[in-house]
Amino acid sequence: MSEQARHVHKFGGSSLADASCFRRVTQIIERYSVAGDLIVVSAAGKTTNRLLELLDLASNADPAAVDVLESLLSYQLELVSQLLNEELAAKLTAALQQDQIQITHYLEQQLDRWTCNEILSFGERWSARLLSALLQQQHLLADWIDSRDFLRAPDGAQPQVDFACSQPLLQQLLAAYPADARLVITGFIAREPGGHTITLGRNGSDYSATELAALSDAAATTIWSDVAGIYSADPRKVRSAKLLTKLSHAEASELSRIGASVLHARSLEPLSRSKQRLMLRCSYTPDDGMTQIVRQRCEGPGARIVSALDNVYLIDIDFDGQETVLNQLLCYLDEQQLKPLTWQQRRDCDTIRLAYTAELYPQALQSIEQWAAPRQCPVQGQGGFCLLALVGRGVSEHAEHSSQFYRLLARQPISFIQHGPAHLSLIAVLPQITLDPLVKELHQALFDAPRQIGVVVFGKGNIGSLWLSLFARERSELEQRFHQRLILAGLFGRTGGMLNMQGLDPVSILDHFTPHPLIWQELLDQLRHHPFDELVVVDMTASETVSRYYPQLARHGIHVITANKYAGSAELSFYQQTCQLFHEYGGHWLYNATVGAGLPVQSSIQMLRDSGDKIREISGIFSGTLSWLFQQYDGRKPFSQLLHEAWQQGLTEPDPREDLSGQDVQRKLLILAREAGFALEQQQIELQSLIPESLAELPLDEFWQRSSELDAPMLQQLEQASHSHQFIRYLARFNEQGQAQIGLIALDAEHPFVHLRPCDNVFAITSDWYQSNPLVIQGPGAGREVTAGAIQSDLVQLCQRLV
Incomplete structure (x- = not known):
């Protein structure tokens, strides 16, 4: 193997x-x-x-x-x-x-x-x-x-x-x-x-x-x-039916139990006792999407599926009030693998009514008659019925869904309506009628309403405040484009935050921000029980603490969009676990803003890999901050003065030592290497820090007071390069042999990494298809505007995936 x-x-x-x-x-x-x-x-x-x-x-x-x-x-x-x-x-x-x-x-x-x-x-x-x-x-x-x-x-x-x-x-x-x-x-x-x-x-x-x-x-x-998977209705009968990209194991089992032909309940049983994931795809159009059956239970609203079944049979058993006999019958049917589609205990008489498909009805009737004979329970079977069901987690509890279901059936000759187990379905059994119009009408009622997507934001500083303005400006267009409703449900900063599932105003929230203390377990419990169709956390912090909660967010089926580099550059086991959890629970983790701000670096790497190419090497200038500094630094201004100007313009991390230490570049290198398919760990990277040990551990204010200590060693390296008519640049590089280096290097004037615009990042990707002439991606790699734009771009991608 x-x-x-x-x-x-x-x-x-x-x-x-x-x-x-x-x-x-x-x-x-x-x-x-x-x-x-x-x-x-x-x-x-x-x-x-x-x-x-x-x-x-x-x-x-x-x-x-x-x-x-x-x-x-x-x-x-x-x-x-x-x-x-x-x-x-x-x-x-x-x-x-x-x-x-x-x-x-x-x-x-x-x-x-x-x-x-x-x-x-x-x-x-x-x-x-x-x-x-x-x-x-x-x-x-x-x-x-x-x-x-x-x-x-x-x-x-x-x-x-x-x-x-x-x-x-x-x-x-x-x-x-x-x-x-x-x-x-x-x-x-x-x-x-x-x-x-x-x-x-x-x-x-x-x-x-x-x-x-x-x-x-x-x-x-x-x-x-x-077929490409499981749809919100039979696509042959409802042209507007939507492919469901994910479905919980419980929802899939319930759908199968009530007779849907796309996936049999027995096919799902091995999932509960194995590690396997289950995907449904179309062999005729393999690139047209798929449905993934998620073994673990996700929180929040589930799928909405309209299912119909013709040619249903009913079996009535008169048990004369013998409650234990009823329980014995249901256990017996489970043992015989003859679970009914649905059943009802009729209150007007001591009768239980069981519904079966035409396929199982003869065997079920025979088995029930054999079971009932010694107990003297009369049994009667009859055909001529059909079934209409609404399936999805919590549908019988969801007031809007259940009311639409009951309203639609109000004028129909219903035999009975039953709630499925664990609120996973609403099932109506009717005398045989043409179901197609009912299916279309119910599907239209459910899906005409825009899907509600809650957005919870972490980080309200330079990037966060700018993104809130961008979100407020673009929200209406996004909602119309994807037939969704985007609701700002929470905003959190360093001192705490506000959470309101009814919605917050992104325009005025910063002016009226009255934070409550952030207690993570309480917040996770609130997010877990969100009322939206989907929930996304947008992380624009530089907080390792926030990133460590990504796995728990994934387990609750919550999507994450982030500019925070910690999770993508954490120890490999944590990174792999986080990726796996988002995959297992059907969530999306988008982090294009972590490297190159708005540049399409990760997406280009993924596109190459998806098309069968193999990445051999990536090199370049990964820090917009350090790109700006070394494009500007010619010795006429002290290096520390340039650094302070970059900090004031929002071109650095809140603590600029994150940039000067090379740790920010190191995280980006790890993210790109892993995106390219390499299991790289942080300790495998040779890293040159630009911070003297004497400044590394100081409080931020004291660092600024002593930042002039950076000037002499930096001037020395600049002069050494100038003697050879070279330029100093801070480069990162890794290759398929596992070699990875980050540090200052002197480059000739003709080198393509030398003549960049201030703040530009440049990424040179060498692959099987781009060997002699690497794929080069260049552009602004730092700044509030481009980073906020990258977050917004990931939100647009997520909305598109959730259509």
């Missing part, structure tokens, strides 16, 4: 429908997987349906079964001939001929359930065999595995994989293959303890993918299908 964490990728039948689909999947694997990843596949196209048709015809001795089998094999042979070279095609054609002989042999026997399962397993085996051959043809190390060689599960309506038995078999199997091979594994099928083939039921391939990730300790599972 490579140093990168293993991922599981699952491709459904619609993603493998024809030769062009197989080629597209191969491209996705080349682009989005790494060596050692596991690929789970379903049967191609409608193969499973055709196999079921074959079994039905064969069981009735219908001669048309021969034609169906011929059609199935022709389809597979056509895929082979279109996709593979002559040598590989010959191997797979021979294998298909043997499969035809084997299937014909099975069909000549008595078709018991084990033989039927054996025949059904061919669909996934054909897909796995073909895809692995296609990957080999693309010069990727690949092979395929029959999941029945390691997946063990007791037989049942919806078999549950035996983890303890399956895991050692999988580990033993994986050890037999090269660690950097991509292994294509069949979905949907397993073996029961007696060795017979079993199928894992509806959405069995999705379930086997997430179970495989749990068994192999994979970091993530991506389910590729014909």
Whole structure:
């Protein structure tokens, strides 16, 4: 296995429908997987349906079964001939001929359930065999595995994989293959303890993918299908439906439980006992976004999803007031994996009413009748119903959401309305009607209102005060552009702050700032229970204390925009944990203002990496303050006088020793190196400080009084460079070998880093694509205006991501 964490990728039948689909999947694997990843596949196209048709015809001795089998094999042979070279095609054609002989042999026997399962397993085996051959043809190390060689599960309506038995078999199997091979594994099928083939039921391939990730300790599972993820409504019926970029595990489970077809509840179960993340993406348009299922619970308002289901059945059980019998029934249904879509205990009579999908209804009715018979509880089932639901964390508590739901259904012939568990849903069961108009009307009512985004600001000094003015000026345009409402909910400075979820006026807040003491745990608890659709913390401080709370903000699903460099340059373990938490909880951490102020440095690095380039080296002048100082410093003015002028203009950190010590540049270097994919630690950087030890620990006022002690040593370095017709500049540099240096260096007059405008930063990026001619980014790297502008730019990016 490579140093990168293993991922599981699952491709459904619609993603493998024809030769062009197989080629597209191969491209996705080349682009989005790494060596050692596991690929789970379903049967191609409608193969499973055709196999079921074959079994039905064969069981009735219908001669048309021969034609169906011929059609199935022709389809597979056509895929082979279109996709593979002559040598590989010959191997797979021979294998298909043997499969035809084997299937014909099975069909000549008595078709018991084990033989039927054996025949059904061919669909996934054909897909796995073909895809692995296609990957080999693309010069990727690949092979395929029959999941029945390691997946063990007791037989049942919806078999549950035996983890303890399956895991050692999988580990033993994986050890037999090269660690950097991509292994294509069949979905949907397993073996029961007696060795017979079993199928894992509806959405069995999705379930086997997430179970495989749990068994192999994979970091993530991506389910590729014909849709980009989970939408706020069925996009085929509601054109304005929005793709949900994140969904909590609880919300996804509730959506699946009430019959949504995009993700089955069984596929989610392995997430709760493994470290894996789950993503849903579209194999046809892989760059069109995705939905990430967040395992941990985020605070604040959740998703809003309108779900509808036709062809619902009801089962009534008369339990004659026996409360214990009711509890026993619900426990029994859980054990049988026959949880209802929803249920209601009718108050007018001692009856419990259970709702089921058409798929589970026959088995549920039979099981309930068997359970109820010895208890003498009458059971009655009937069809002809449908279901409309609103799903999302807290929807039944949210007055606006619930009132819209009840108002919409006021004129409908409702059978009953029930709140889902943990306030995750509102569910209405109705006599069968056309649901599409109701779905569209409810979706429009929910999403016509602009999303509310709360903004809590830390830092009201030079940059913060300027940004508040910029925010006030640009807010209206942003709200119209993204159909959102931006609410300044809090402002905090060094002496404390103000928090008002109803909103503060960014224009007058500084004139009426009456701070309350900042107690972090109390504040976090208030932020955790915010009333907005999204909450973002904007950190414009230079406070390490504030940055240390980023992980807790991430755990509460709160986004962070920052000009504060501490988190990005902290010890590597803290930085990596913070990145992971924002990823796990579906939050965004934007920090383009930490390096180069408004210059697109991090975004350019990320763009290069996303496009497949590899960063080899970054060098340049990373400090606008030091750029200004050394562009101005020619010996005619004392260095300390120039430093004080820069401080007065707001070009330095509040304590300019942060700049002169090189620590500010050091933080920027760490941020860029990590953004470029290098695990650099602070102690690995060779740093030259411009602060004499005698001035390093003084109070700020005393430092200014003695700042003239900087003048003599700085003049000496300037004169030494001038003798050689050179110029001194403060440079930072790191390369892929892990070498990193920061300090003063004398440069010839022709060097591109010499002739900059005052305050300019310059970043030279050397990569595989920019080797002989590095990518150069140059412009103002310090100043209140450009830093405030960078914060505003990140806010615009966040608003765009939250649309």
